[in-house]
Amino acid sequence: MAVNTNNKKQLLSDADVVQKIFEHIDNSTTDKGDKTWKEPVKNYRSKERLNAELKILQHRSIVFCPSGALAKPGDYVSRDVAGIPLIAVRGLDSKIRAFRNACRHRGVQLANGHGCARVLVCPYHGWAYSLDGSLRSIPHEHGFPDVDKATRGLVPVACAEINGLVFINQDPQADINNDVSSLPKLMPDGHRLLRSDNMVIKANWKLYIESALEGYHIRETHKDTFFPVQYDNLTVVETFGENSRIAFPYQAIEALRKKKGTNLCADGRLTYVYHLFPNVLISTFPGCLQVVVIEPIDESTTCQHTYLITDIDENDTELLDSIFEGQKFAANGAIEDQKIVMSAQRGLMSGANEYLEFSLFESAISHLHTHLAKEIELLAESKSQ
Ligand code: FES
Ligand SMILES: [Fe+2]
Structure with missing residues (x-):
């Protein structure tokens, strides 16, 4: 091609x-x-x-996967990048976001490999995250009186879908659009x-x-x-x-x-x-x-x-x-x-x-x-x- x-x-x-x-x-x-x-x-x-x-x-803006690997809302790809478990997921709004793939309860990975989900549910105790990373529900929530769900969403990683490729950058200061602007x-x-x-x-x-x-x-x-x-x-x-x-x-x-x-x-x-x-x-x-x-x-x-x-x-x-x-x-x-x-x-x-x-x-x-x-x-x- x-x-x-x-x-x-x-x-x-x-x-x-x-x-x-x-x-x-x-x-x-x-x-x-x-x-x-x-x-x-x-x-x-x-x-x-x-x-x-x-x-x-x-510290670089690097290719995570092609857009086609995250074609529909709910599609996710999770894997390690330089030793850090990450997950990229296409939201219901069609935007692709990336997160550190670690539950905010005790760190377990929310998913492995590829798949499609409406909600990311941790396999350990079932904390559930929306596709935009926000923490949606905690089973038996009354046991966590100090947890403010609004502040315990998945930790985002810079991510941009550009010209059919999904780029990520683990550096919080990243400007992916600028970094990859000269790529064909x-x-x-x-x-x-x-x-x-x-x-x-x-x-x-x-x-x-x-x-x-x-x-x-x-x-x-x-x-x-x-x-x-x-x-x-x-x-x-x-x-x-x-x-x-x-x-x-x-x-x-x-x-x-x-x-x-x-x-x-x-x-x-x-x-x-x-x-x-x-x-x-x-x-x-x-x-x-x-x-x-x-x-x-x-x-x-x-x-x-x-x-x-x-x-x-x-x-x-x-x-x-x-x-x-x-x-x-x-x-x-x-x-x-x-x-x-x-x-x-x-x-x-x-x-x-x-x-x-x-x-x-x-x-x-x-x-x-x-x-x-x-x-x-x-x-x-x-x-x-
Ligand atoms: S580690 Fe995820 S719900 Fe407990
Ligand atoms: Fe060869």
Whole structure:
């Protein structure tokens, strides 16, 4: 699915990306960054470093889920963000709000995972909260003579639904609209959720993200899946702010050789992977988009939350079947990546390397590490003032 091109000025048009890809195909080249990068292994193994990274996640406006995951009033998504249990819910007024997912009685989570509810009822003693977070009822309320219900609603977290994505920020001073104003519009209007799932991977979260940001591994890792239909080590890499976009062409892009014009659409001829710093990947596939939130759990454990969305009509079963077929294919490639990433995690523990080495082809990864280091420094400076 193509992303909306409004507000995408920092990025090349499809026509320009396709042109660059043809030049690379013809010259057996790929985009190269201007420097290599060495990332110390201790930055993947250290608890202290992970805590600094979690602080970044707690102080930034970050994607929580696509709007389509909270389509109707009462729909909620709850999960941990940087170790803090949060819940986002669409209210009866259609507004999405986020809260710390902790009952104001004794802290139990009001819900886990995804669902739809008219009222959020705590599973411990039954305190009930309206979808706007206000405390509605307390069973046997006469036992709490000092509790003022008006002041014991769920604790809000800054939340905004912008261009089809739900952003949250745990910093009370947050201005989400301002923070994300320069992001391109990635979600199609009126999209809906096809499915969502989550998976725990025994690897550091950065190893997982790195595997999505380069095409240098296509031939070796994806011998029988992506390599037969794509290209090894042929990507177009762009950065916008702390984020990046990597174009992975399919061999079917050859059909665009004779097409000219700035309106050329590369949908179905390449996959764009948008890396929204620091932990979100949005990938375009024929007919659908995948939003993946990579949640660090500890230094060697990551939870991957995946949302598959589309704007194809639900009655168009033929097209939807072809999307699901395509996703089965992509899932096989994803399993190959997961195996490699877990192997790289064991490699971190082996003591063989002091640092991981990233080539000129892997410049989107260098971009990630450059900005992570900067953000950690900035946060440390702001704390010491
Ligand atoms: S902890 Fe929620 S009702 Fe007691
Ligand atoms: Fe891969």
